[in-house]
Amino acid sequence: MSPAKRGDPPRDPAERKRGASATASAPRTRGRAARKDPSEQYRGIQREVDRADKQQEKKGEKKQGAAQTGVRKEPEPPLPKQHLEKPGIEADLQLRPNYMAPEYKGSGKLQDMVAIITGGDSGIGRAVAVLYAREGADVALVYLPSEDVDAQETREAVEREGRRCLLIPGDVSDYDFCEEAVERTVRELGKLDILVNNAAFQEHAQDIDQLTLEHFDRTIKTNLYGYFHMAKAAVPYLEQGSAIINTGSVTGLQGSPDLLDYAMTKGGIHAFTRSLSTNLIEKGIRVNAIAPGPVWTPLNPADQSPKDIVKFGSDVPMKRPAQPEELSPLYVFLASPVCSSYMTGEIVPMVGGYKGG
Ligand code: NAD
Numbered sequence: 001m002s003p004a005k006r007g008d009p010p011r012d013p014a015e016r017k018r019g020a021s022a023t024a025s026a027p028r029t030r031g032r033a034a035r036k037d038p039s040e041q042y043r044g045i046q047r048e049v050d051r052a053d054k055q056q057e058k059k060g061e062k063k064q065g066a067a068q069t070g071v072r073k074e075p076e077p078p079l080p081k082q083h084l085e086k087p088g089i090e091a092d093l094q095l096r097p098n099y100m101a102p103e104y105k106g107s108g109k110l111q112d113m114v115a116i117i118t119g120g121d122s123g124i125g126r127a128v129a130v131l132y133a134r135e136g137a138d139v140a141l142v143y144l145p146s147e148d149v150d151a152q153e154t155r156e157a158v159e160r161e162g163r164r165c166l167l168i169p170g171d172v173s174d175y176d177f178c179e180e181a182v183e184r185t186v187r188e189l190g191k192l193d194i195l196v197n198n199a200a201f202q203e204h205a206q207d208i209d210q211l212t213l214e215h216f217d218r219t220i221k222t223n224l225y226g227y228f229h230m231a232k233a234a235v236p237y238l239e240q241g242s243a244i245i246n247t248g249s250v251t252g253l254q255g256s257p258d259l260l261d262y263a264m265t266k267g268g269i270h271a272f273t274r275s276l277s278t279n280l281i282e283k284g285i286r287v288n289a290i291a292p293g294p295v296w297t298p299l300n301p302a303d304q305s306p307k308d309i310v311k312f313g314s315d316v317p318m319k320r321p322a323q324p325e326e327l328s329p330l331y332v333f334l335a336s337p338v339c340s341s342y343m344t345g346e347i348v349p350m351v352g353g354y355k356g357g
């Protein structure tokens with residue numbers, strides 16, 4: 001008879017019985033061990049953390065500066081105290097926004113494509129125009145006629161990148177104008193591959209009583225009708241591989257008590273993006289949105305009080321607003337079929353971090 005191996009059942013019935021009772025008592029022992037109160041361990045961990053907190057207190061407050069995560073140091077609050085008259089000319093802004101992305105190297109990601117950028121004269125739109133040109137695209141800029149001084153500067157920057165820039169002043173809330181803008185782009189630049197819907201009206205109102213019907217109507221007409229008008233006018237010219245990019249906002253994700261109308265349009269833009277993406281999927285046209293947090297452009301200095309603008313962007317985890325050049329690479333990524341061909345209907349936040357609970 002071969003010797004019993006470890007793990008074999010005992011052959012002798014008496015032994016088997018002893019073994020069975022031993023096995024029956026084993027879970028009780030294990031159960032007692034598992035039910036051991038971990039409170040002493042909790043207190044040990046707590047003592048460690050309390051000790052670390054005290055040391056931190058002795059060392060003084062945590063570092064207060066803004067996060068610098070890019071290739072060059074970007075401005076941080078306090079920002080210059082100012083209030084711009086609407087619509088907000090970038091040339092008048094103290095502390096000019098950084099839009100050139102000097103370290104960004106083009107590599108033909110949009111080679112010989114044609115883009116329309118609404119609100120392309122200044123701010124985010126201007127930075128997008130420059131990078132699209134650096135990636136090989138010609139651009140048409142749609143903007144308010146009173147912002148011609150900004151549009152001229154953007155045109156010069158695009159031309160320095162070696163591409164053509166068409167200026168089309170007008171109002172995106174007027175459908176006929178949007179149709180003309182698209183037709184003119186196709187006539188003069190040859191075709192249309194990319195639409196960036198980015199023009200906006202933003203003006204706060206602290207109380208719903210102060211939000212007039214005229215104010216509400218202007219916001220909706222610019223931000224929602226404008227995006228719809230431009231998409232409707234552009235789609236007949238877009239082909240497989242084309243892209244639409246809508247600028248949304250963190251306010252469309254989180255709401256904003258002082259921007260009831262504006263936040264409502266931004267939430268609408270996000271829903272429009274997702275819906276239109278499915279609507280156009282069979283044509284091979286992608287539709288995505290970017291939802292920025294605070295960005296240093298004329299939009300907020302032409303809305304907020306001088307007292308508030310000084311600390312603009314300080315309440316996000318990065319403790320500073322983005323500069324337009326920090327957003328524009330994402331607009332390239334979403335426009336380029338080389339980069340994002342499997343992405344559509346996305347709302348991509350760019351908000352300077354998350355606070356957590
Ligand atoms: P901006 O003031 O530089 O750009 C807004 C542009 O919209 C202007 O160039 C203006 O010419 C154009 N515009 C306004 N009304 C128009 C109309 N009726 N017809 C044609 N053009 C019109 O500001 P920005 O910050 O670059 O804004 C770009 C986009 O970014 C907007 O959609 C805005 O809502 C969004 N956004 C901005 C921030 C921010 O903190 N700056 C944050 C979230 C989202």
